[in-house]
Amino acid sequence: MIQIESLHKHYGVVHALDGLDMTVKPGVVFGFLGPNGAGKTTTLRILAGLARPTSGRVVVAGVNLASDGRTLSHRIGYLSEEPVFYPWLTPREYLDMLGRLHGIDTTRRAVRVKELLELVNLAEAGKRRIGGFSHGMRQRLGLAAALVHTPEVLLLDEPVSALDPSGRKEVLELIEHLSGQCTILMSSHILADVERVCNVVGIISRGRMIVQSPREELMDRYAQPVFEAEGEDAGVVKRWAEMVRRQSWATAISLDGDRLRVTVSDVKRARRELLVSAVAQGVTLRRYEELRPSLEDVFLQLVDKETIQ
Amino acid sequence: MNFLIMLRKELMEQWRTKRILVVAAVLVIFGLASPLLAKVTPDMLKLIPNAPAALAGLFPTPTVADAVSQYIKNMGQFGVLLALLMSMGSVAQEKERGTAAMLLTHPVSRLTFLLAKFVALAFTFAVSLAVAALGCWYYTLLLFKALPWGPFLALNGLMLLVFLVYVAVTLLCSTLVRTQGAAAGLSFAAMVIIAGVGSLPPIDDYFPGRLFSWGGMLVLGGGDPAWAAFWISLGIIVLALAIAWLCFEREEI
Numbered sequence: 001m002i003q004i005e006s007l008h009k010h011y012g013v014v015h016a017l018d019g020l021d022m023t024v025k026p027g028v029v030f031g032f033l034g035p036n037g038a039g040k041t042t043t044l045r046i047l048a049g050l051a052r053p054t055s056g057r058v059v060v061a062g063v064n065l066a067s068d069g070r071t072l073s074h075r076i077g078y079l080s081e082e083p084v085f086y087p088w089l090t091p092r093e094y095l096d097m098l099g100r101l102h103g104i105d106t107t108r109r110a111v112r113v114k115e116l117l118e119l120v121n122l123a124e125a126g127k128r129r130i131g132g133f134s135h136g137m138r139q140r141l142g143l144a145a146a147l148v149h150t151p152e153v154l155l156l157d158e159p160v161s162a163l164d165p166s167g168r169k170e171v172l173e174l175i176e177h178l179s180g181q182c183t184i185l186m187s188s189h190i191l192a193d194v195e196r197v198c199n200v201v202g203i204i205s206r207g208r209m210i211v212q213s214p215r216e217e218l219m220d221r222y223a224q225p226v227f228e229a230e231g232e233d234a235g236v237v238k239r240w241a242e243m244v245r246r247q248s249w250a251t252a253i254s255l256d257g258d259r260l261r262v263t264v265s266d267v268k269r270a271r272r273e274l275l276v277s278a279v280a281q282g283v284t285l286r287r288y289e290e291l292r293p294s295l296e297d298v299f300l301q302l303v304d305k306e307t308i309q
Numbered sequence: 310m311n312f313l314i315m316l317r318k319e320l321m322e323q324w325r326t327k328r329i330l331v332v333a334a335v336l337v338i339f340g341l342a343s344p345l346l347a348k349v350t351p352d353m354l355k356l357i358p359n360a361p362a363a364l365a366g367l368f369p370t371p372t373v374a375d376a377v378s379q380y381i382k383n384m385g386q387f388g389v390l391l392a393l394l395m396s397m398g399s400v401a402q403e404k405e406r407g408t409a410a411m412l413l414t415h416p417v418s419r420l421t422f423l424l425a426k427f428v429a430l431a432f433t434f435a436v437s438l439a440v441a442a443l444g445c446w447y448y449t450l451l452l453f454k455a456l457p458w459g460p461f462l463a464l465n466g467l468m469l470l471v472f473l474v475y476v477a478v479t480l481l482c483s484t485l486v487r488t489q490g491a492a493a494g495l496s497f498a499a500m501v502i503i504a505g506v507g508s509l510p511p512i513d514d515y516f517p518g519r520l521f522s523w524g525g526m527l528v529l530g531g532g533d534p535a536w537a538a539f540w541i542s543l544g545i546i547v548l549a550l551a552i553a554w555l556c557f558e559r560e561e562i
Contacts, residue, residue, distance in 0.1 A: 048414045051561040070418075078414040084407040086318075088325040100314045101415045145411070 001026040001153055001183040002047065007056030009042050009207075016042040018207035020056070024200070029179050031198030031215070032187040033295075035303055039207040040187035041081070044157045047185070048078040061152045074102065077151035077182075081158040083142030087131025091122050091141050094130065095148055102149035116144040120174060136167030143174055154178065156186040160193055172197055191296040201295065205303050215295070222302065223293035224251060225267040227274055230287040234258040240281040247273065258286075312421050319429030332391050333437040339387050340441030343380035344449040347371050373453040377464075377528050380445050381521050384438075384468050389504070392434065392472045393496050396479035399426045400557070401492035410562045419557045423480065427550060430476045431469075438469055456528060464524030467539070474517045474542050475500060477549035484553040484560075517542040 002024035009017040017039045024030045034040050045051040047060055049069055058065040061075040085094055092113055099109035117123045120140035125133070130141065139159065146154060159175065160168040168190075175197050178184060188194050194201060195215070202212040211218065231237035234257050241255045244262055249270050252263040264270035271290070278285060323329040351368035400423070403409035413422065442465045449456050482495035507516025519538035526532030 045561075050410055050414065073414060073416045076414070080407065080410060082407070083411060085411065086322065086408060088322060097314060097318060098415055101311055101417060103310075103416075142411075149415075 001061060002030075002185060003057070003059040004043070005057040007043070007046070007058060008054045009039070009046065009051065010054045015207055017046075017053070017056075020204065020207060020209055022202055022209055022212060024183060024185055026183050027180060028200045029175065029184040029186065029198045031194035031201045032185055032204065033189070033191065033194060033201060033299055034187075034204035036189065038204045040204060041157055042207075043204070044078070044155050044185070044187055047153075047155055048076065049073065050078075074149060075151055076153045076155060077146030077149070078155045079139075079142045079146045079157065079159055082135075082162055083138055083145070085130045085133075085138065085141065085145075087129060089130055090127050091117060091130060091144070092126040094141070095144060098145055098148045104149065112148065112150075116147060119147075119177075120144045121170065134167075136163050136170065139163060139167065139171055140174070143171065147178075150182075152182055154182050154184045156184065158187055158189070161188065161190060168193070191294065191299055195295040203299060203302055210302050218298060219293065219295070222298045224263050224265060224297070225270070225293055226291040226297065227262045227264065227270060228259065228287070228289050228291055229262075229274075229278070229283075229285055230259045231278075232258070232284040232286055236281060236283050240278055240283045243277055243281060244274065247277075249273070311417055312425060315417060315421050315425035316428055319425050320432065323429060323433055328395060329433045329437070332395060332433050333440055335387055335391060336384065336437045336441035337444050339383040340380065340443075340445040341448055343383050343445055344376035344452050347375035347379040348452045371453075373449060373456065374529050376445075376449045376453055377456070377525055381464070381468070381525050384441070385471070385518075385521050388434070388438070388468065388472045389475050389500065392430075392475035393479050393493075393500055395433070396426075396430055396476045397483055397492045397496045398489040399430070399480060400483040400553075401486055402483075402489045404562060405488050413562055420554050423484065423550065423553055423557060427477060427480055430480075431473055434472045434476070435469055438465055438472070460527040463527050467520040467524040467527075470539070470542050471517045471520050474503070474545050474549075477546040477553075478503065481549040481553040481556075484557045514538060515541050517545070 002022065004020055004022040007017050007020040008015070020039065020043060022043075032040050032043070042051060046053050046058065046065070049065070049072055053065075060072060063069070063072045063075060065072065089097075095113045095116060096109060099112060104112060114123070117126045120143055122137060122140060122144070125137065130138070133141065139162070143159070146156075156175070160171050163171060172193055175184065175186065179197070179199075186194070186198060199215055200213070201215050201218050203210045211222075213221065229237075231240070237258050237260055238255060241253055241260050244250050244260070245253050249264050249266040250262050251265045254261045262270070262274065275288070348371050351371055354368055400409070409422070413419065442461065446456055446461060478499050479492075479496040482499055483492040486492050486495060503516065504518060507513055507518045513519055514535060515537050517538060519535045520542060523532065523535040523538070
């Protein structure tokens with residue numbers, strides 16, 4: 001559905017995108033991850049037709065951006081990080097105007113506007129001026145605006161970053177609801193959100209794609225299990241940490257007072273040997289836990305590696 | 310089709326933000342006040358206590374020519390100022406706030422976006438000037454005598470053309486920059502150049518300001534037509550809009 005090949009975008013000497021390659025298959029919810037300044041927003045703005053690439057090939061929904069970009073607006077929906085509207089319009093009027101621009105006839109438009117306002121939970125505020133809307137309401141209206149013409153591809157730039165927890169929950173539920181109805185490309189730096197709604201993840205750093213894979217595959221391939229323990233005596237825990245460090249299955253160790261965190265390469269051996277070593281060192285444990293590796297661990301691991309390189 | 314949708318949006322914006330009412334109110338007030346001021350100014354000066362007797366002689370009995378020249382002077386100043394104030398933020402503000410980006414990801418060409426703004430502003434000034442002209446004509450009739458309809462209409466048409474020159478140039482300035490403040494500064498500089506350079510003889514015959522005096526002569530009789538200024542004004546409008554479009558088309562929003 002989205003095919004990006006060797007995409008470059010230069011702002012003077014700054015290379016915002018430096019040969020980005022990316023493929024988004026139809027129907028997926030693609031989580032586009034990366035640290036600040038990695039090129040996520042630039043990529044989405046190029047896909048939405050708001051910025052021009054310096055070089056490279058971009059095809060969205062079968063439309064080549066370079067040769068036929070003007071027709072793309074009928075096939076994509078775009079939601080910026082902080083959507084802004086004309087404060088003197090009502091949501092109903094705004095969505096109706098967008099429907100007109102997309103050539104939707106009067107009857108279908110009325111139905112669609114009503115449907116969308118209900119979907120984003122703004123039916124009751126449909127006749128109120130947008131000027132008085134909260135951040136969350138504007139974000140939900142932005143989502144409705146992006147969906148007015150039932151696009152094949154939905155581009156969401158940090159759709160929940162600026163929202164409070166309840167607003168985030170509402171918007172994420174909406175995105176989950178849309179899953180399967182269209183292809184969604186969603187950029188974010190909130191990894192828990194991506195983990196919740198996206199089935200494919202791409203990690204970008206310094207304008208290049210580091211890795212792109214279905215979420216579960218990515219976790220299987222890169223996520224290393226982590227054990228965390230808290231002892232009663234910090235000195236004894238420190239001695240235990242020194243011993244664990246010498247084990248071949250311990251890939252990373254961090255000690256914070258009486259709390260030890262061990263990243264392991266061989267989870268079975270670690271399960272067998274870690275507790276035994278604690279007993280051998282006379283550690284009295286207050287807490288011992290095998291943590292489920294998160295997308296955040298994978299992200300940090302890959303981005304850190306890329307930064308070091 | 311999308312042009313009409315965008316034009317409707319622009320007109321709705323002008324109505325709901327009361328901008329059209331502000332333009333209409335200012336122009337109507339000065340339209341009505343022009344013949345009135347022409348009529349009462351000499352009498353008011355005569356009423357100044359201890360005024361030298363010679364002062365009264367300096368102000369002959371007001372005529373319809375005074376009403377017309379007062380009207381041209383007022384409209385020339387306030388109309389141009391309003392053209393600047395109304396247009397300077399029209400594109401820059403939308404870019405600055407992000408509303409332009411929200412809209413331009415839908416099927417709206419940048420040319421449509423700009424033209425809708427220009428036509429809506431032209432409509433606002435045309436309607437406001439029409440009401441102001443009607444008021445001026447009626448008060449002139451009451452205080453002096455009836456102005457000839459045709460020439461007075463032509464005078465207002467020429468004034469509208471001058472306003473539209475400033476609207477188009479300001480719209481261009483608003484397109485070239487990203488903030489409303491920068492647009493205001495650039496527009497003001499453009500106004501100073503057009504009005505300042507255009508008042509210097511002998512090139513004043515070719516600048517939009519010459520259309521005011523041509524309009525006055527049409528109403529009061531005498532003088533030469535200023536077709537060069539007319540065509541140049543039209544040319545400035547077309548050129549300013551074309552440059553604005555080309556720059557906007559290349560710009561990343």
